[in-house]
Amino acid sequence: MRPPLRPPVRHRRAAATAAAAAAVAATAALALGGCSAASTAGEAGSPIVTSFYPIQFATQQVVGNAAEVTVLTRPGAEPHDLELAPQDIGGMTRARLVVYADGFQPAVDEAVGLVDGAKVLDVAAAAKLVPASADEPGHEGESPGQHEEHAKHDEHGHGADDPHFWLDPSRYAAVAQAISARLSADDPAKASTYARNTAVFVEKLSQLDDELRVGLRQCRTKQLVTSHGAFAYLAARYGFHQQGITGMSPEAEPSAAALKAVSDLVSSAGVTTIYQETLVEPHFAQTVAQSTGAKVATLDPIEGITSATRGSDYFEVMRSNLATLREGQGCS
Ligand SMILES: [Zn+2]
Known part of the structure; x- marks a missing residue:
């Protein structure tokens, strides 16, 4: 069971920071307690942690059976407003690689700051994200009061990039290729496996793209x-x-x-x-x-x-x- 971390919206960042601090303290205590603890962090045997379903699925397609892939957003949870438990953040700091898309889930964006930068992959660049369209009714023609009200709810923020890249199979394929390239660089012994798996996945995405077109x-x-x-x-x-x-x-x-x-x-x-x-x-x-x-x-x-x-x-x-x-x- 996850602890009931459900603070009101305006306190969310503070809560995430507190949880993050607790996780760091726990990790530090672990490192002090055993001489091997620090050196096991991020080794090949630890899982690849992904932020939410589309990234989890793409990573699994690339990896096949070659590594364990876990996901921070539980099935059925609405991912935009994900809140992380201390154990989630602890898992991120111990991951072999954390794969996420910056700008989609504020709690993940923040927790990633606690992870060794060499063990993080942000797929937002590969997805070639563009700013959310300004012609949505919540964004167009709203009064300053409405703007404030809207901004309070909308943690993507105005002018932020649209994160929903996976709904375009070509962007999704580019993300899979970025994940494959990164995993291959980190683990050259399995590079041919990743390349083969990725080619199959990209071909399936290409077929889907044709069907949609x-x-x-x-x-x-x-x-x-x-x-x-x-x-x-x-x-x-x-x-x-x-x-x-x-x-x-x-x-x-x-x-x-x-x-x-x-x-x-x-x-x-x-x-x-x-x-x-x-x-x-x-x-x-x-x-x-x-x-x-x-x-x-x-x-x-x-x-x-x-x-x-x-x-x-x-x-x-x-x-x-x-x-x-x-x-x-x-x-x-
Ligand atoms: Zn969404």
Whole structure:
């Protein structure tokens, strides 16, 4: 069981720091207590720690059976607001490698500061992240008061990069290649295994990309209305325009004016399906659907796999998303 580390939002950073300090103290005590403790940190036998599902899955595909891969975000947990227990942070400091994407999970970004920089891989650069689109209703035309309210909820911050790279298979492939390159450099004896595994994974991603391109080529509407703005990279790759109801952060609450703007867009663009998500409260998607007569369907941003997920891994869920989009957008 994890300790109930659930402080209010504004105290989250302080709590993470306290947990981090406790973990460092524990690690230091361990090092003092035994002559071998310090030297075992980060050796080849210790696991590769990943931050959340898409990075875990890509790392597992690259590694195969060659190393243990663990994940900080439990299945079913909403990853944006992850909080780390002291043992999570302790595990990071002992990991052979920590793989994460900077700017997605503030608690991980902070804890990474406690890990030896030589044992950290940030995949954000490989994913070629770009700033979140400014045309989400939570970001556009909001008053200074709304801005403050929004910023309080949105820990990605304004102008921050959109982290949802895995929903574009080509960006996801680039991340897998970066993970493979790093693991090969750290462990040259297994480089050919990593290269072979990565080639298989990249080929599967390429097939998926082809299916998405063909399946989404001819659609009645290319306007996509989603709950949180997770699908901008997917939208950009396959010719859609995304409007996220709550902006980038699933926790943000859109204003009445923002909801009205989305409803107007739904009507003017001929949108007939609003997409809710598996890990996000569907309230706002349903509000917009009710006011416009649109249907609600579930599109999965694949931030975690649960028993409710339609598919047991990234590929299955992406194909389920493809079927949902073809139906919802009227693609032929
Ligand atoms: Zn997200």
